[in-house]
Amino acid sequence: MIEVRDLCKRFGAVDVLSELTLSVAQGTVAAVIGPSGGGKSTFLRCINGLESFERGEVRVGSDVLVWNGSPRERADRLRAIRRKVGFVFQQFNLFPHLDVIGNVSEAPLRVLGHARAAAEAEAVRLLDRVGLAEKKDAYPHELSGGQQQRVAIARALAMHPEVLLLDEPTSALDPVMAAEVMSVISELARAGQTMIVVTHQLGLVRAIADTVHVFAAGRRVEHGPTAAVFENPAHDTTRAFLRKLQAW
Amino acid sequence: MREKARLAMARKGLAALVLVTLVVALSLANPAHAEGRRLPVLTPGTLMWGGDQEGGGPYVYPADDDPRRVVGFEVELADELAHRLGLRAQFFQGQWDRMLDLLQARKCDIVLNGYEWMPARLERMEATIPYYVFGLQLLARDTGEVASWDDLRRPSAHGRRRVGVLAASAAEKYLEALSSDVDIVNYDGSTDAMREVETGKLDATLQDTPAATFYRSRFPALRAIGAPVGHGYYVIYARQGEKELVRRLNDALLGMILGGEIEKIDRAYGIWNDAQRELQDIARSGRFYDYPEVWNDRPATSDTRPQPAGDDGTSDRHVEVTARKHGLDVVRAYGGILLQSAGLTVVLSCLSFPLAVMAGLFIAMGRLYGPAWLKAPLTVYVEFLRGTPVMLQLYFIFFFLPEVGINVPAFWTAILGLSINYSAYESEIYRAGLSAVPKGQMEAALALGMSRPLALRRIIVPQAVRIVVPPVVNDFIALFKDTSVCSVVTLVELTKRFSVLSQSTQATTELMAMTAVLYLAMSYPLSLVSRRLELAAGRPVT
Numbered sequence: 001m002i003e004v005r006d007l008c009k010r011f012g013a014v015d016v017l018s019e020l021t022l023s024v025a026q027g028t029v030a031a032v033i034g035p036s037g038g039g040k041s042t043f044l045r046c047i048n049g050l051e052s053f054e055r056g057e058v059r060v061g062s063d064v065l066v067w068n069g070s071p072r073e074r075a076d077r078l079r080a081i082r083r084k085v086g087f088v089f090q091q092f093n094l095f096p097h098l099d100v101i102g103n104v105s106e107a108p109l110r111v112l113g114h115a116r117a118a119a120e121a122e123a124v125r126l127l128d129r130v131g132l133a134e135k136k137d138a139y140p141h142e143l144s145g146g147q148q149q150r151v152a153i154a155r156a157l158a159m160h161p162e163v164l165l166l167d168e169p170t171s172a173l174d175p176v177m178a179a180e181v182m183s184v185i186s187e188l189a190r191a192g193q194t195m196i197v198v199t200h201q202l203g204l205v206r207a208i209a210d211t212v213h214v215f216a217a218g219r220r221v222e223h224g225p226t227a228a229v230f231e232n233p234a235h236d237t238t239r240a241f242l243r244k245l246q247a248w
Numbered sequence: 249m250r251e252k253a254r255l256a257m258a259r260k261g262l263a264a265l266v267l268v269t270l271v272v273a274l275s276l277a278n279p280a281h282a283e284g285r286r287l288p289v290l291t292p293g294t295l296m297w298g299g300d301q302e303g304g305g306p307y308v309y310p311a312d313d314d315p316r317r318v319v320g321f322e323v324e325l326a327d328e329l330a331h332r333l334g335l336r337a338q339f340f341q342g343q344w345d346r347m348l349d350l351l352q353a354r355k356c357d358i359v360l361n362g363y364e365w366m367p368a369r370l371e372r373m374e375a376t377i378p379y380y381v382f383g384l385q386l387l388a389r390d391t392g393e394v395a396s397w398d399d400l401r402r403p404s405a406h407g408r409r410r411v412g413v414l415a416a417s418a419a420e421k422y423l424e425a426l427s428s429d430v431d432i433v434n435y436d437g438s439t440d441a442m443r444e445v446e447t448g449k450l451d452a453t454l455q456d457t458p459a460a461t462f463y464r465s466r467f468p469a470l471r472a473i474g475a476p477v478g479h480g481y482y483v484i485y486a487r488q489g490e491k492e493l494v495r496r497l498n499d500a501l502l503g504m505i506l507g508g509e510i511e512k513i514d515r516a517y518g519i520w521n522d523a524q525r526e527l528q529d530i531a532r533s534g535r536f537y538d539y540p541e542v543w544n545d546r547p548a549t550s551d552t553r554p555q556p557a558g559d560d561g562t563s564d565r566h567v568e569v570t571a572r573k574h575g576l577d578v579v580r581a582y583g584g585i586l587l588q589s590a591g592l593t594v595v596l597s598c599l600s601f602p603l604a605v606m607a608g609l610f611i612a613m614g615r616l617y618g619p620a621w622l623k624a625p626l627t628v629y630v631e632f633l634r635g636t637p638v639m640l641q642l643y644f645i646f647f648f649l650p651e652v653g654i655n656v657p658a659f660w661t662a663i664l665g666l667s668i669n670y671s672a673y674e675s676e677i678y679r680a681g682l683s684a685v686p687k688g689q690m691e692a693a694l695a696l697g698m699s700r701p702l703a704l705r706r707i708i709v710p711q712a713v714r715i716v717v718p719p720v721v722n723d724f725i726a727l728f729k730d731t732s733v734c735s736v737v738t739l740v741e742l743t744k745r746f747s748v749l750s751q752s753t754q755a756t757t758e759l760m761a762m763t764a765v766l767y768l769a770m771s772y773p774l775s776l777v778s779r780r781l782e783l784a785a786g787r788p789v790t
Binding site: 048 | 686688689691692693694695696697698699702706707710711714
């Protein structure tokens with residue numbers, strides 16, 4: 001479904017990502033964990049082209065993202081990938097000048113060219129799915145953080161992405177709001193949405209992830225089925241990281 | 249050896265000191281200088297005389313070889329007068345139609361710059377006897393299209409004839425009698441109007457005879473139409489109450505008239521003519537209007553009025569002289585025309601500002617998101633236009649472009665100049681506004697599959713617009729007041745109209761109040777709109 005091969009990225013002289021390889025099968029959830037500064041978010045942003053990378057490729061279905069060619073070719077490739085890949089930001093990034101239904105229906109209207117009635121009906125359906133149908137006319141600043149993140153998830157789903165990338169979706173939220181968002185993500189996982197989630201919430205990883213990938217210093221130091229990695233971590237970094245988080 | 253050298257130097261220094269002391273002592277002993285110090289001048293020993301180089305020759309104008317130095321018949325007159333008063337003449341530059349205000353504001357001791365004798369001015373100022381008798385000469389292109397005053401009154405194929413005059417001058421007042429037949433266009437300098445006649449923007453210009461005579465060779469394409477009309481006197485103005493200064497100036501002028509020095513200077517500039525004999529009549533009769541006390545040691549004749557020269561009935565029209573108006577009379581007399589000029593201010597602002605905002609938005613987007621090759625020229629555009637005065641830009645469009653064949657009418661020059669100038673400012677505001685939209689907004693839009701232009705149009709620009717509302721409205725209010733620079737391209741908007749009226753009527757206080765009220769009436773509603781938009785910006789709107 002989604003395959004990242006030998007991805008390399010540098011900031012100046014620093015290797016941020018070194019030969020990262022990762023694949024996610026359709027309908028499964030991959031969790032990326034590891035200490036801060038290990039390149040998890042950068043990796044996720046590379047997958048939908050918000051960050052450039054020097055070498056390697058990202059393959060989503062039949063579309064391939066490589067960072068070369070003319071600007072126009074690159075822009076075409078980026079748009080093709082982004083149509084298939086949804087992104088949920090840590091800071092939500094809702095559009096403050098649009099109401100909730102506007103946020104969700106904007107891309108279907110303007111990018112896919114859907115009719116307004118259809119786009120808004122679909123938006124209401126998705127808002128209902130994240131439990132916010134009654135907030136459709138509210139503006140982002142009138143919502144709590146948890147509600148904003150759920151709208152952001154609905155906005156990403158409105159493009160019917162083949163893969164949904166979630167970049168620390170609960171880090172900016174207090175535990176109660178984080179729980180709201182996690183239950184929405186769990187529901188998506190049960191429904192078979194392919195996802196890659198970067199998170200520090202080990203409970204969420206246990207509940208939904210089929211595979212776990214441990215990143216440290218720009219490398220994938222360990223990966224495998226969730227239960228296997230959690231019960232029997234092979235790498236020192238993984239052991240130290242899990243111990244630290246579980247100690248809380 | 250070294251000792252000797254030091255001694256020699258000391259001796260030389262002593263000699264120099266003695267010499268300087270001697271010179272100073274001698275100059276102090278000079279009776280003329282002693283008297284000069286007693287005169288109530290702003291800077292001791294100096295006669296600060298005001299004029300406008302922009303008015304051009306033969307009055308006061310920059311010397312060809314050194315533009316920092318001024319020459320002209322009035323420069324020579326001032327030098328000689330100052331000398332006779334035991335003072336040193338010092339030229340003071342001011343805008344011509346502001347000259348009398350500058351005098352009131354004590355920026356100079358006297359105004360000596362082709363200012364005609366007018367009773368209304370005597371309420372606020374002292375005047376000397378005349379130093380020149382002038383008429384008004386009509387000039388037109390040497391094509392025969394306008395060959396007489398009658399031709400001028402007949403409209404051309406394009407409408408009424410346009411006649412350029414020096415703003416607030418005697419020529420303007422003279423033409424007001426014809427204002428139902430011709431359009432009067434105001435200029436700050438004589439040569440501007442003559443050039444506009446040459447380039448075809450004007451049909452004719454009415455100039456004081458000295459300017460018309462002096463610049464004849466500079467504008468070979470122009471022709472004098474008929475004999476000079478009207479009849480007036482150039483006098484020197486001093487602040488009210490400076491009777492001693494005026495008495496001394498009159499004595500000096502009298503001496504120069506009777507001694508032939510005035511004639512000598514005038515002949516040098518080619519402006520001496522028969523009409524000047526009247527100066528001698530005035531000097532000999534000892535009377536000029538209400539000045540019997542001026543030289544009462546001389547025998548006065550029964551004739552208290554100066555005899556105009558060349559009295560042939562047609563060219564002897566006296567330049568209109570009206571009494572000064574006060575209070576509500578001023579409002580009644582000039583309220584209408586001020587309101588009309590305020591209308592022009594509104595039209596200029598409301599046409600140029602939307603253009604500036606639109607251009608500014610595109611410039612800002614080009615600089616932030618455009619291709620690399622576009623960024624450098626846009627940066628140069630913004631920096632150049634922000635870094636030079638809008639007045640110069642207007643001047644460039646209006647007075648320079650015609651020289652390369654591009655003739656932009658005054659109104660469109662103003663619209664173009666103001667919108668181009670303000671587009672630079674608006675673009676900087678928009679650049680700040682666009683930069684203030686968080687980076688995550690663009691990322692979220694791109695992640696949803698939007699193209700960059702679509703993301704800008706739908707997501708970034710709408711948010712930037714909300715951020716920039718207060719500074720943009722602020723600029724709009726500023727523009728209302730900045731339209732006053734359009735007077736350099738002869739548009740008489742509110743401020744220029746105020747200047748011109750206050751010069752000719754002396755009712756400055758009343759006119760100032762009316763002008764201020766009009767500007768407030770334009771800007772205050774905008775402030776209210778701005779406040780409402782600011783409130784709305786806090787509350788997002790679809």
